Amino acid sequence: METPKTPLSIDTRIREGLSRVGMVLRVDEWNRAKATGLNPTQLSILTLLEGREKDGLGVKEIAAHLGVSQPTATDSINALERKGFLAKRQGAADKRAVSVVLTADGASALNATDTGEGLAAQAIGALDHGEQEDLLVTLIKMIRRLQEADAIPVQRMCVTCRYFAPFAHADAARPHHCKFVDAAFGQRELRIDCRDHVEADPASRAATWDAFQTG
Numbered sequence: 409m410e411t412p413k414t415p416l417s418i419d420t421r422i423r424e425g426l427s428r429v430g431m432v433l434r435v436d437e438w439n440r441a442k443a444t445g446l447n448p449t450q451l452s453i454l455t456l457l458e459g460r461e462k463d464g465l466g467v468k469e470i471a472a473h474l475g476v477s478q479p480t481a482t483d484s485i486n487a488l489e490r491k492g493f494l495a496k497r498q499g500a501a502d503k504r505a506v507s508v509v510l511t512a513d514g515a516s517a518l519n520a521t522d523t524g525e526g527l528a529a530q531a532i533g534a535l536d537h538g539e540q541e542d543l544l545v546t547l548i549k550m551i552r553r554l555q556e557a558d559a560i561p562v563q564r565m566c567v568t569c570r571y572f573a574p575f576a577h578a579d580a581a582r583p584h585h586c587k588f589v590d591a592a593f594g595q596r597e598l599r600i601d602c603r604d605h606v607e608a609d610p611a612s613r614a615a616t617w618d619a620f621q622t623g
């Protein structure tokens with residue numbers, strides 16, 4: 409048992425903290441989903457497909473991103489298709505493969521739920537700018553670590569993007585450069601899920617990460 413004299417390891421206490429925040433995020437997701445008659449898995453699928461209108465995603469990829477089984481993902485995809493929120497297309501490369509894309513109605517339903525409010529948003533808003541920035545960078549480091557371990561698929565983050573040039577500018581407020589839009593940006597604007605992301609090859613990803621780490 410944990411006492412003031414025998415605290416649990418910091419690793420354990422951080423996981424406890426993340427678990428509490430995760431619980432609040434799930435409550436927010438339930439509330440958002442309820443507003444449009446969806447369940448959280450269905451809402452997560454719509455969110456995942458947003459910004460992927462051109463190619464969509466396969467059922468296997470959707471299941472991997474959500475951390476659910478393929479039958480569970482298939483059930484939710486079929487329910488969303490019946491509502492007209494997404495559509496299935498023949499894969500561009502493999503004609504036998506099915507690609508799932510968001511429809512205009514699905515995009516509208518998603519926008520209706522995105523109020524930017526919720527208990528987690530309030531807690532994040534109570535942090536000062538420096539704390540928010542530190543938290544964002546810490547999360548990016550953790551997510552990257554998980555994806556390098558193949559625990560989660562590669563996310564559409566700047567640090568894995570072929571267009572990202574970290575610390576390319578002397579300006580401390582906007583040190584990074586996005587070659588896609590040819591513009592400088594700051595740590596606060598680092599993306600976790602950018603629709604314009606193009607995954608860099610493994611060697612470039614490693615070099616970019618080193619440059620990002622060393623600043």
Ligand code: SF4
Pocket residue numbers: 564565566567569570571572573585586587588589599602603604605606
């Ligand atoms: S395209 Fe998006 S993910 Fe890539 S560097 Fe620019 S902002 Fe970041």
